[in-house]
Amino acid sequence: MKAVFGFDRFRLVQEGICNASMDGRDIVGIMPTGGGKSLGYQLPALLVPGCTLVISPLLSLIADQIMHLREANVDAVMLTGATSKEESMHVYQRLQAMASGAPDAPDIKLCYVTPEKIAKSKTFTSALQKLYQVNKLARFVIDEAHCVSQQGHDFRPDYQKLSVLRQLFPNVPILALSATCPPAVLRDLLKTLRMPALVSGTAATPTGTVLFSAPLYRKNLHYAVLPKPASWRETIHVMTDYILKNHRNETGIVYCHSKKDAALVANDLYENSNHKILTGVYHSEVRDDEKQRLHERWRDGRVQVICATIAFGMGIDKGDVRFVIHHTKSLDGFYQESGRAGRDGKDADCVLYYRAQDATRIAAMTCGDHNGDDKVMSMIKFASDIEECRKIQFARYFSESSNLSLNSWETEEEDALARCGHCDNCTRPPESIERRDARLPAWQLLRLVSRQQFTMAQLCDLARGVGGGNAGAAGGGAKGKGKGRSKGKVAVDIEEVAGGKVELSKEQTEVLCVRLLVEGYLQMSYAPTAYSVNVYLEPSAKAARFTRFSRADIEQGKGPEFVCPFLKKVTKRTTAATTGTSAKKSHKASKGKSTPQSAKATPSG
Ligand code: ADP
Ligand code: MG
Numbered sequence: 001m002k003a004v005f006g007f008d009r010f011r012l013v014q015e016g017i018c019n020a021s022m023d024g025r026d027i028v029g030i031m032p033t034g035g036g037k038s039l040g041y042q043l044p045a046l047l048v049p050g051c052t053l054v055i056s057p058l059l060s061l062i063a064d065q066i067m068h069l070r071e072a073n074v075d076a077v078m079l080t081g082a083t084s085k086e087e088s089m090h091v092y093q094r095l096q097a098m099a100s101g102a103p104d105a106p107d108i109k110l111c112y113v114t115p116e117k118i119a120k121s122k123t124f125t126s127a128l129q130k131l132y133q134v135n136k137l138a139r140f141v142i143d144e145a146h147c148v149s150q151q152g153h154d155f156r157p158d159y160q161k162l163s164v165l166r167q168l169f170p171n172v173p174i175l176a177l178s179a180t181c182p183p184a185v186l187r188d189l190l191k192t193l194r195m196p197a198l199v200s201g202t203a204a205t206p207t208g209t210v211l212f213s214a215p216l217y218r219k220n221l222h223y224a225v226l227p228k229p230a231s232w233r234e235t236i237h238v239m240t241d242y243i244l245k246n247h248r249n250e251t252g253i254v255y256c257h258s259k260k261d262a263a264l265v266a267n268d269l270y271e272n273s274n275h276k277i278l279t280g281v282y283h284s285e286v287r288d289d290e291k292q293r294l295h296e297r298w299r300d301g302r303v304q305v306i307c308a309t310i311a312f313g314m315g316i317d318k319g320d321v322r323f324v325i326h327h328t329k330s331l332d333g334f335y336q337e338s339g340r341a342g343r344d345g346k347d348a349d350c351v352l353y354y355r356a357q358d359a360t361r362i363a364a365m366t367c368g369d370h371n372g373d374d375k376v377m378s379m380i381k382f383a384s385d386i387e388e389c390r391k392i393q394f395a396r397y398f399s400e401s402s403n404l405s406l407n408s409w410e411t412e413e414e415d416a417l418a419r420c421g422h423c424d425n426c427t428r429p430p431e432s433i434e435r436r437d438a439r440l441p442a443w444q445l446l447r448l449v450s451r452q453q454f455t456m457a458q459l460c461d462l463a464r465g466v467g468g469g470n471a472g473a474a475g476g477g478a479k480g481k482g483k484g485r486s487k488g489k490v491a492v493d494i495e496e497v498a499g500g501k502v503e504l505s506k507e508q509t510e511v512l513c514v515r516l517l518v519e520g521y522l523q524m525s526y527a528p529t530a531y532s533v534n535v536y537l538e539p540s541a542k543a544a545r546f547t548r549f550s551r552a553d554i555e556q557g558k559g560p561e562f563v564c565p566f567l568k569k570v571t572k573r574t575t576a577a578t579t580g581t582s583a584k585k586s587h588k589a590s591k592g593k594s595t596p597q598s599a600k601a602t603p604s605g
Helices: 014-022 039-047 060-071 084-099 115-120 121-132 163-168 182-193 232-247 259-272 288-299 331-338 358-366 372-384 390-399 439-451 456-463 494-498 505-519 540-545 550-553 582-588 598-599
Strands: 027-030 050-055 076-079 110-113 137-142 174-178 209-213 221-227 251-255 278-280 305-308 321-326 346-353 433-437 523-526 533-539 563-567
Touching: 014 027, 014 039, 014 209, 014 346, 027 182, 039 050, 039 137, 039 174, 050 115, 060 076, 060 110, 076 084, 084 121, 110 115, 115 121, 115 163, 121 137, 121 163, 174 182, 232 251, 232 259, 232 321, 232 346, 251 259, 251 331, 259 278, 259 305, 278 288, 305 439, 321 331, 331 346, 331 372, 331 390, 346 372, 358 372, 358 505, 358 523, 358 533, 372 390, 372 505, 439 456, 439 494, 439 505, 439 523, 439 533, 439 540, 439 550, 456 494, 456 533, 505 523, 505 563, 533 540
Parallel strands: 027 174, 027 209, 050 110, 050 137, 076 110, 137 174, 221 346, 251 305, 251 321, 278 305, 321 346
Antiparallel strands: 433 563, 523 533
């Protein structure tokens, strides 16, 4: 390790992965982006005879690895769509020579391919077959292994075909590596790659897949969910402000929902500020040479902020990304993409702009995705939570209550479930949250949706008596929902159904709707139209816990407890959340000792 890679010591779970790899085990290795997953196979590859085959999703990732390996004088080759005929020929010849045991031919230690090579190239699989027959196929490495799973955020169909590896080469160990592998993805991954069930500890159990998992939390990343204004203009304004106040002239990425949004945001960030923010646009339809140019300009600082879809990122290794801003629809994606910040180990901000109305917007966008509902709910839960530490939320989400056996690595000073002390929720002054008994308004909202489905906007207006106290849900589109969903407008009498208006502001009513969704009292139903999908709120079975009571009962304290935390309106200058400086400032103040107490002393203002 020292001689070839120049590293003095192992990081995170690297040593465990290397050892298990040397033992020829099947392994799943989960480490944060930039954690050093590659060493887990590169070092064993050099120490054991034969060729390690690495499957990686992107050309750019492969090219980058090959470059680094060649710099370290490691014999690594690649076979991808971009490899020239002569180069491929040469690689095949060398593989052939290895298979026939030619004495003067040095082994190829590492061979990188994209997954379609396995899925589509008979020539290649037959070359592997020959290596296999003479025991020269050392291991398979599946990099970015979450791409195997439809439950993940970056599913790639060619990755599913990797199931043939175990079929064709049953004795070759598999090492699957990823930075984002929640339990559902992990289960899928094991199944698709035909890896055996997980076991804990390697010595006592000579077979089975060993799972290594390093804490995903990175101390230098400061997470915050910031309030997103209702209009596009205001949102751009808030983002410009945020960038100029906190990251003037620093490098960042803004992840947008769509290609169109990416282009608009890039334009508007530039146009909106007197101090022009130099932006670039990156998405799948940008021409390859443009992408290359943009990447270069971004790397050397001529472009400050890249506005992109999720097409941008995997394999980006710019160290000094100081902020990543999101308008995102998945928590996996938010985690993975924000991980591109602060790879140099210095402080960086990971910001999500969110407002309660996004909940159904996100749902509409992910409707039809595999397990879209679960994904949406995790995202909404995360974004709407103004109390729980972000680090703990991620830790829960990525490990859940799965009774997986983890060979996990513990940091010296903190365990996974201690609060980070520097995210938005850890640094929010307690007095900025108002915990209200929301039993009555919850009952009112549930009564209304029990009568008829509404969109969130309709429900909030109706409940607050906006528009004369009667609102109608647009009919049609619903999938045979029957009652109350006839064509046209159906009026619901708020006095009759809910005993009067809800006494909350518009924002608070939205927040309450989201709370009811998260707590499972409300659920969403989808009605596709020609252009989009309408998302309606309807009561779940659980709603009866409220709705079976009368208003008088509820007012007397019957029915379930329902407390809803609201953010108090604070004047602009003192709202940490609107300026977004909370994470950074408080972290700086509490550096070295990031306990919630020390963070609490600096509510940024
Ligand atoms: P990942 O694939 O997990 O995102 P990489 O394997 O690409 O991460 O490694 C990220 C960076 O960390 C690389 O620059 C690598 O050289 C460096 N690195 C990996 N392991 C160590 C180590 N033990 N000590 C120091 N640097 C390391
Ligand atoms: Mg990697």
